[in-house]
Amino acid sequence: MSDPVVETQPMLGFQALGSALDDALGRDPSVFLLGEDIADPSGGVFKVSAGLSTKYGTHRVRATPISEQAIMGAAVGAAVAGMRPVAEIMLMDFLAVCLDQLSNHAAKLRYMSGGQTGVPLTVRCAAGAGMQFGAQHSEMLEAWLTHIPGLKVVVPSNPADAKGLLTACIFDPDPCVVVEQSLLYFAPPQPVPVGHHVVDLGVAATPRPGRDLTLISYGRQVHDAIAAAEALAADGIEAEVIDLRSLVPLDERTVLESVARTRHAVVVHEAVRRNGFGAELAALISEALFDELGAPVARVTGANTPIAYAKPLEDAFLPNPDRIISAVRTTLARSRSRVVR
């Protein structure tokens, strides 16, 4: 559990992440960072680690060559030796370059060794569309990762959670990937606990309660879901919004309890629809609650395409509040529970 919060400071997303790294480096000598450009003066391309190499030295905040396989592999080896490395892979798309180390080694070494060696590794990566980076710098690939037994995956939606989840991952005994949507780095400042702040893995938040339908989301799309719920409330439709925060481990109980109550669910995520994490959630809900459901679980997701550069095309790829509102209305219109408003 998190320490009692006594003090907060307004922070942008990237500052909140940096403060988690600062706390972890100060707290535990086995924590160290490695990644491209992370040392000062640049402090990382998104400035997350600004000031940290000056404070802790370049031996603990190590700028690496552009070598994703070496970064991930060295982090795996150091973790096997009992260190707590935090590896930054600049963009999630680049995980493809070093997926062998993440999937075949980080995720499997505990199992293959019969529990003799763990891999307390944290991987941070920027992700997501919205900044016109084009197809190779914008993807959300969490579904790849959640399909690999042995990995944990978190996707924070706000600065305070970003700090708390990153801290939980660093001190977790297993390999964790923190998916940091790049637009969240520059989200409006929000009060963030100063010092050590942990958000336990596998505990979802419910930022908006409601009785008629459950909107299940994570990361940046939580804000779209809340915006949609607020608009729907004007028509008397009360949608509950769940922010999963971590996908593995998954807070199934919060999801299922909510949907059992509302009998309707719409899943919202940025990643492409086909085999996205929403498919897993829809299956989970359908298997557990088939008899209670008023309508099939609907999904509002990214399109089944790469992500275009041109702004209108990039926007068209993404889910948005209008598409969520439309999915909610369709779901309720199909409802055999005859929710009429």
Place this chain on the structure above:
Amino acid sequence: MRTAVDDATAPADIGPETFIDIYTLATRIKVCDEKFRSLVLAGQVSAQYYSPRGQEIVSASVASVLRRADYVVTTYRGLHDQIAKGVPLRELWAEFFGKATGVCKGKGGPMHITHPASGLMVTTGIVGSGLPIGAGLALAAQLRGTDQVTVVNFGDGASNIGAFHEACNLAGLWKLPIVFCCHNNLYAEHTSYADGTSVERIADRAASYNFPGVRVDGNDPAQMYRAAKAAVERARAGDGPTLIEAMTFRFYGHQMSDQNEYMVPGELDAARAADPVPRLRAWLLVTGIGTEAQLTGIEAEIAAEVEQAYRFASESPVADLAEAPTDVYEEALA
């Protein structure tokens, strides 16, 4: 190439006990391999097994300069490295049999042996992927200020994957305490050295990363020992990595079913005729480093040890089904 074992006198710079140690380890590896291979061929055990027969001297010589706390990473063809680093024989055999008493509780198998108590940290089934992990183990030692050395073993084929080059660059850049030990057995699976590698000597690749690369006869214990000793001392002193290209040969092809149709005719027979383990034995007798009685005693002890390990493995219970879902995470997820 003229080797130490062509001379009838012992070299002055290596103690006789070192050669006896190397012979003992090499024999343990050879006997284990022969027994296990015959069990697989006879259908008495089902395993994906990659024989290191012929490469024993490489690992035995490296082991003679390592400490228990030093780290070793190896590959699916890794029995020689595992035994040389001191993974306990009975539990190692049990793991090869997939038994509950195995070093990895039967979850790893021959291609995934780990035994941190011996320093054998990772065995990977993916060609070349152990090098960056070795760099990380070495980095951990460097960060903690211990004087542990990491040895990463790999084949000639591994030097062609990207991870080799990234790991060498990182290790050279950060002067990591690591020895890259290439067992060049001239074949990457079914592809000959010349058909897969752009340079004549893998050792030359070290120059690109600003650390020494040496090619030695890996089947010659004196050459192999000297190279390993220099590399390990260099790493321990904080002077950074060394790449050792140990020339050797694998006697049983890539996998058990291998027909060796891709090999140069006569090459395999010649290599087997120059089997490095009996050759070392003969040399120990000629130089007087060992006596017949002493070597026979060592061999008898090893035979008994291996028999015991085999019995332990075959009589052990199979892996418990209750273990199937454990060790995915430290604690099972809800």
